[in-house]
Amino acid sequence: MNKIFIIISLISLIFISCEDTAPGDYIENYIVEALLIVDEPIQGISVIKTQPIFEKYIHDSAFVRNAIVEINHNNLNYKLKFRNKEDGKVGYFLDDQTILVEPNTTYNLKITLPNGKVITGSTTTPNRIQWTKKAKDYIQYPIDSLKLPATDTIAWTKASGIDFYLVSVTCLDTLEYGKYLDPPTAEKNRRIWRPFRQDRFYREITSISPIANTQSTIVWDIFRWYGLQEVRIYAPDWNYLRWFIQAQARQELDPLLSSLEGAYGYFGSTSVIKDTSFLIKNQP
Secondary structure, three states: OHHHHHHHHHHHHHHHHHOOOOOOOOOOOEEEEEEEEEOOEOOOEEEEEOOOOOOOOOHHHHEOOOOEEEEEEOOEEEEOEEEOHHHOOOEEEOOOOOOEEOOOOEEEEEEEOOOOOEEEEEEEOOOOOOEEEOOOOEEEEOOOOOOOOOOOEEEEOOOOOOOOEEEEEEEOOOOEOHHHOOOOOOOEOOEOOOOOOOOOOOOOOEEEEEEOOOEEEOOHHHOOEOEEEEEEEEEEOHHHHHHHHHHHHHOOOOHHHOOEEOOEEEEEEEEEEEEEEEEEEOOO
């Protein structure tokens, strides 16, 4: 009996010694999100390092604050500074905010990390776009719950070389409602309740979707709150569009679709137009 116990014990030790050790090796990688918007200052460029999966993730600790971040175009070289969220939009920015991103211009990005690693990328900015048909100042949703009105449309000019656009709607004030009416009231705003749309995006104030066209119907499902809305149209370059499709639509990261050398992520650009509209309740 003792011999059998010893044999079983030895076999158990052999199997235990053959098991894989717990994962502990960690290879640090970097993710860069850098978007240039035509006619706006250079800002909001983030350099983030990955963190081990066996440690608690702290987003603020992921930012690389002491990298050398440079952007150049037309023989001009700009060195960016890092700004914490307490001071504005977190990330690297150009302190001279009078310098605006130009259309139809190639910009190059170079990031030198504290460990000497270099990350590079390039983008050519799209040309400007303009509205050809804006949304109405006031939109009823819906006027009649049983008989919806004809759907309105918005339209804009085409950007050269751009086939896909991003249509974005953001509620600018989730609290106040009546103060935007004429005459003003004390009525408060509220979220649009849909039993079929309680997904992970339900609490977001912004809806954004790609469209392969220069016009779009006003789809009711894109609104998440009543009240004052901002409608934006983005004309993204291929670098930003690829990243948007991965991050927003697929929720997956394909390293082969990165537009950077030396890191994951993108260095892209876009033109933007925006307007406001007010979504009226069909009931309190």
